[in-house]
Amino acid sequence: MQKLLSKMRQAINDFNLIEDGDKIAVGLSGGKDSLTLLHLLNLYKKFSPEKFDLIAITLNPGGVDNGPLHSLCKELDVPFYEIQTDIKEIVFDLKKEKNPCSLCAKLRRGILNNTAEELGCNKVALGHHKDDAIETLILSLSYEGRINCFSPKTFMDKNTITLIRPMVYISEGSIKNIAKKYNLPIIKNPCPADGKTKRQDVKELINELNERIPGFKRNIFGALNNPEQLFIWNKDLIK
Incomplete structure (x- = not known):
């Protein structure tokens, strides 16, 4: 846990993520990422040079038992808010989305941000990690043709x-x-599309390439943090 705290503190310092007086809402999905984030921020709060408040918000898409999250937040002494939503019904029953991730994410972001704002928060902390960043970059290159x-x-x-x-x-x-x-x-992901997405395909591809090409993931992440050496074909500049 200490090693992860050190890496998190580095990110906080590099990008000025937390400031004095912040009230931060952790988007607590019940997955391993958001649970780890909650623990890390709660530990960081004890020795952080910045004084900030912490709460947790869980969006229930419908029919999920989040009792363990209530118990955890009580144990950590973190105020917990569970918001009942109809996201699952909208995405799968009404819209019948074949590629549901985009709409689901948009709905969740909107409800989470609005709820956090109503509760007096100025920041929302999400559990995206290093591998998520690598996958997002490769997804964008592969399916959107952009960096x-x-x-x-x-x-x-x-x-x-x-x-x-x-x-x-x-x-x-x-x-x-x-x-x-x-x-x-950990609360099992109730989404019917879990593990059947383009992101999952790209995750498996990246892991395969990382085995075949030494340092593949490290180099991709390094490129993401190296804007000085970004070179793309800007026609106006090249002409």
Whole structure:
């Protein structure tokens, strides 16, 4: 846990993710990533040079028993809010989406950000990690033809919320180890599309390439952090 705290503190410092007086809502899905993030931020809060408040928000898409999350937040002394939603019904029953991830994510982001704002938060912390960043970059290149990835910090124009991702320097493997070591109360993902997405395909491809090409994942992540050496074919500049 100490090693992960060190990496998280590095990301916080590099991108100025947390400031004095922040009230931060952790988007607590019940997966290993968000559970680890909650633990890390709660530990960081004890020695952080910045004084901030922490709460957790869980969106229930419908019919999920989040009792273990209530118990965990009570144990950690973190205020917990569970919001009942009809996301599952909208995405799968009404819209009948064949590729549901985009709409689902949009709905979840909107409800999470609005709820956080209503509860007096100015920041929302999400559990995206190093491997998520690599996968997002490869997905963007492969399916959109552009170099793009989420940012460690994003200010949302529609409200007063800033999204932060304090675990961007932490690998998924380290998170899995922590979740197992501390027996975190993981809630099974209720989404019918879980494990059947383009992201899952890309994750498997990246792992395969990482075995065939030494340092593949390390180099991709290094490129993401190396804007000075970005070279793309800008026709106006080249002419």
